[in-house]
Every structure is written in C-alpha cells, then in structure tokens.
Amino acid sequence: MPRLYELRTYTTLEGRLPALEKRFKDHTCKLFEKHGMKNGMYWIPTDPKLKDNTLIYVVSHDSQEGADKSWAAFQSDDEWKKVRDASEADGKIVAKVERVYMTLADWSPVK
Numbered sequence: 087m088p089r090l091y092e093l094r095t096y097t098t099l100e101g102r103l104p105a106l107e108k109r110f111k112d113h114t115c116k117l118f119e120k121h122g123m124k125n126g127m128y129w130i131p132t133d134p135k136l137k138d139n140t141l142i143y144v145v146s147h148d149s150q151e152g153a154d155k156s157w158a159a160f161q162s163d164d165e166w167k168k169v170r171d172a173s174e175a176d177g178k179i180v181a182k183v184e185r186v187y188m189t190l191a192d193w194s195p196v197k
Contacts, residue, residue, distance in 0.1 A: 088189050089146045090153055091126070096141045097182040103130075103139055106179050110141070113169040118145055121163065122156040139181075150187065 098106050107130075115125050126144035131137050147153035160166055173179060190196075 087149060089124075089148065090150055091144055091146045091188045091190065092153060093144050093186045093188060094142070095184040096180050097184075098139045098141070098179055099177070099181050100139065102177065102179045103141065105173055105176075106141055109169065109173045109179070110143075113166075113173075117160060117163060117166050117169070118156075121159040122152060123147060123160070153187070 096106060110128065118125055123145040124147070126146055128141065128143040131140050131142065147156060
C-alpha cells in the first residue's frame with residue numbers, strides 16, 4: 087500500500103511564527119515520530135504575505151487509519167499538552183490549520 091502524505095499549512099497569529107518554529111524544532115517533530123508519523127519536509131514561504139506567519143510541512147503515514155490513530159494519540163499525549171500549554175503561556179500561536187491528504191502519483195519522478 088502506498089504511503090499517505092499529509093500537507094499541512096499553519097497560519098500563526100501576528101508575531102507568533104518564531105514560537106511555532108521553536109515548538110516544532112524542540113518538541114513536535116519528536117512527538118510526531120513517537121506516534122508513528124514520519125516527518126517529511128518543513129518550509130517557511132518567501133512570499134511577503136506569508137513569510138512572517140506561515141509554516142508548511144509534510145508528514146506521512148502508513149494509511150488513513152494510521153493517520154487517524156497517530157493524530158488521536160498525539161493530541162491526547164500528556165507530553166504534547168504540556169509542551170503546547172508552555173509554548174502558549176504568553177499567548178495563542180496558531181490561528182488556522184489546513185490539511186490535505188495525498189498519495190504519490192505513479193508517474194512522479196521522486197519515489
């Protein structure tokens with residue numbers, strides 16, 4: 087069965103992108119792996135309208151069922167809750183999350 091890729095776009099509240107990046111770098115990526123998600127690539131857009139408040143990344147899963155289980159486990163993880171709450175002690179970080187699930191096209195040059 088082909089891997090299921092998940093493209094996620096986070097829009098932060100004004101001035102909060104550095105806090106989101108720190109949370110991912112120091113904690114979130116490790117917690118994703120702990121719960122069966124495979125970290126892919128992470129991007130900060132260069133577009134002037136997005137560069138100060140947007141994080142885009144890809145994680146992958148064995149299946150949709152695997153993705154659902156991983157996200158449920160991640161969201162209920164006490165370590166995640168502690169990290170999230172600590173990182174938001176001086177204010178909420180994320181304003182909006184967009185998610186798209188994808189499979190790799192069989193003709194894609196990268197496999």
